[in-house]
Amino acid sequence: MKIVEPNDTSVVDIKIIPRKDATNVDVVIYNESTKESNSYSVTTLYLSNYMVLSDVFLFAENGQYIIEVFDSNELIYRDKIFCTSQELDKYDINSDRFVQANKSATTYKF
Numbered sequence: 367m368k369i370v371e372p373n374d375t376s377v378v379d380i381k382i383i384p385r386k387d388a389t390n391v392d393v394v395i396y397n398e399s400t401k402e403s404n405s406y407s408v409t410t411l412y413l414s415n416y417m418v419l420s421d422v423f424l425f426a427e428n429g430q431y432i433i434e435v436f437d438s439n440e441l442i443y444r445d446k447i448f449c450t451s452q453e454l455d456k457y458d459i460n461s462d463r464f465v466q467a468n469k470s471a472t473t474y475k476f
Contacts, residue, residue, distance in 0.1 A: 381416040388437035396432040425449040
């Protein structure tokens with residue numbers, strides 16, 4: 367699973383290790399929440415044995431996605447992507463969502 371930050375206008379670099387090398391690939395990103403997919407044609411570059419996909423991929427906060435990379439209709443990579451703006455070492459799934467109820471002043475005797 368890849369972790370990315372949310373964005374709407376900036377270029378995102380995604381590093382992958384595909385099944386084979388390719389210079390021009392088609393990237394399909396499927397949003398698991400909205401059931402919509404976006405397709406991108408990307409020219410790749412290689413950095414330390416990683417294929418780097420650079421484009422303006424649209425990712426929303428707390429979104430879960432499936433990424434598929436194709437070379438001439440041949441699937442060369444598939445993975446899941448999770449989008450968060452939290453620091454990875456301090457990530458908490460309940461951040462900004464969980465609110466603890468106030469304890470009442472009532473006491474119970476057993």
